[in-house]
Structure formats: structure tokens, C-alpha cells
Amino acid sequence: MNEPRPPTAEEQLAFLRSLQRLLDEGSFTSSYKFALLHAIADLCIRKGDDSGAELELSTSEIAEQFVRLYWRQVAPFVAGDDKRVLRQNTGQTATVVRELAERHNRYQGSLAELERSSADWGDVRRRVEQTVRRMPLWRLQTVGSERLEFLYENVDVGGVVRLEPGVAYCFRAFYPMVTDMIEGAWSHFVQRRNPQLLGQVVELRSFLFGSRRSSLSAYRPLLRDLQHGRCFYCENDIKAGGDVDHFIPWRRYSLELGHNFVLAHKGCNSYKSDLLAAEEHLERWTERSLVYRYELEEGFDERGVLHDWPATRQIARWAYRQVHQAGGQVWVQARELRPLSDDWRQILSAVPHAAA
């Protein structure tokens, strides 16, 4: 086998063109294909690397991402006096939507609760996985009568897909743009299938995919305790309130896992905006997750906040590498930015120096 190599500029362009064709020309009778593409992009961040190598994904991993994507969407949508779960397909209610809507109701919207009930969680994952294998997986790359097999080989059976060399690289390199394309197409699709409910609605996309304005205030007391009432960035006291900030900015990757939240002054948060934080902040952040490992996890569990430190760190590594490769800058304080140095690698290296 050849050594992996990053795709050339032309190959990257070809990838984007094919993806665009898939979204423009593919026939979509349900939103599963959008979810599948989104899930693959997410898994490339969580599992892939930038070598250009192929990447193997199991259908159970894809199913888990499916659940995360649809969980928010199966909440009843309210428009005036009408309150219903949005349609995601033509014909009967899509299996994944039906299965998840029922659990959403049963667990009052808490995905963490569902994940803790191991029998039900196993059951729902299995059902979703069956659907993934039966429906979108081997049909995704069909465009009219043409097969556009640029992501993986269509073998039509089985529980594993092997992403072609360069695919994980491209999903990682263009993640914000690619997910933007997918979410835009998905939103249009849902809008068209729910005309009575969504005729006048403009906030559909933030309902489906969340918004950085979503309320994070539930995490404030926990973070306030852990940070001794101080701002995560400038380390001065926070007199009242304070903003719950996504350490890895929401705009770059909607990482809603517990470790990604820090408490900061409104001012510090707004200066930081969509930038990555400088190395000294990054170091403080990784240290916090080690030093307060048990307090954090216990606090997250008590409040029903999902958490997964290895996945969170993996996503952080991706985000910093992206900025580093682009020769980008990071946020230090107030209006001060500086180019990202090489230190982020060491800080985010897999082996913690002070594992408790």
C-alpha cells in the first residue's frame, strides 16, 4: 500500500465539487442523507487525521452521531397554537424520528439521561443503526442514474465504510464550510416538508442545529465553584453573572460537551469572540480537566451535561491544527492577538503529565 499523502489542491477542489453535486442533484426522500453526510464529517474530526489516509467508520459510530444530530430536532416545534414534531420525510414518519421523539419525551429532552439508561440507549442505537444500514448508507452517492462514489466504495452491504484516501483530510480541512452547506440544504428540505407549520418561520435553522445564543446558564454555578468565582481568561473576580463561553468557539465546531464550557467576563468573552484562545489559556484549560477531573465529571453528571474529555481534546487538537496550518492568530486578552506557536501540540498531547 502507498504511504498516505494529503490530497492535492485539485483533488480537494474535486471533492468539494462532488459534495456540492450530491447536495444539489441527489434525490432526498428523507433527511437521512443529510444526517449521514453530517455524521461522516463529524466523525472525521473525532477520529481522523490530516495525513490523507483512508478512514474506517462503523455503522454503530455513525448511528450514534445520527442520534446526536436528530435529538434536538425531534423536540416539538411550536408555531402559534400549533405544536408538532417536524416532518423529515415524505410518507410515514421516519423511523429514526419516531424512535427518538418517543425517547425525547420519555427523558424530558435529556440525552444524557437516555445514555445512562443502558438498555434503552442500546436499543435505540441498534434501531438507528439498522436504519442507517438499510437506507442512506448505500444510496447516498447515487445521483440520478449515476453513481458518484467519491466518499467510499458502495459495497451495498455490511457494517463498515472505508472512506477513500483524502476524504477525511477534506472533511477536516473544510469542516465549517461543509457543515454549513449540509445544514443549509437540510433546513430547506425540512422547510418544504412542513409548509403549514413553517410558512412564516425564520428561526428554523437555529431550532434544528442550535445557536450560540442557546442558554448555557445552567452550567454557571458549577463553573463558578470550580473557578473560585474568577474569570477563566483574565483570572479577575466576576462580580455578578458572567458568560458561559465555549472554549473551542461554537462557530468552529458546535462542541456541547461539558469540558468545553468556561465562565468568563462578558467583556473577555466578547473580545475572544470566535477566536481560539492563546496557549496559556489552552494550558489552563487542559490542566483544569485533569486537576478537577472528578469534580467536573460529577458536576456534569448531576446536571445532565454530556461529557467526553478524550473526544473534546481530539476536537481541540483539530481546531488548533487548522489555525496553525493556516498561519492564524489566537486571542490573548482584550484586543491582543498573536500568531499561534507550536506549543499547542505539547499541551494537547495525548499523555497527560499529571494524570490523577
Ligand SMILES: [Zn+2]
Ligand atoms: Zn475576564
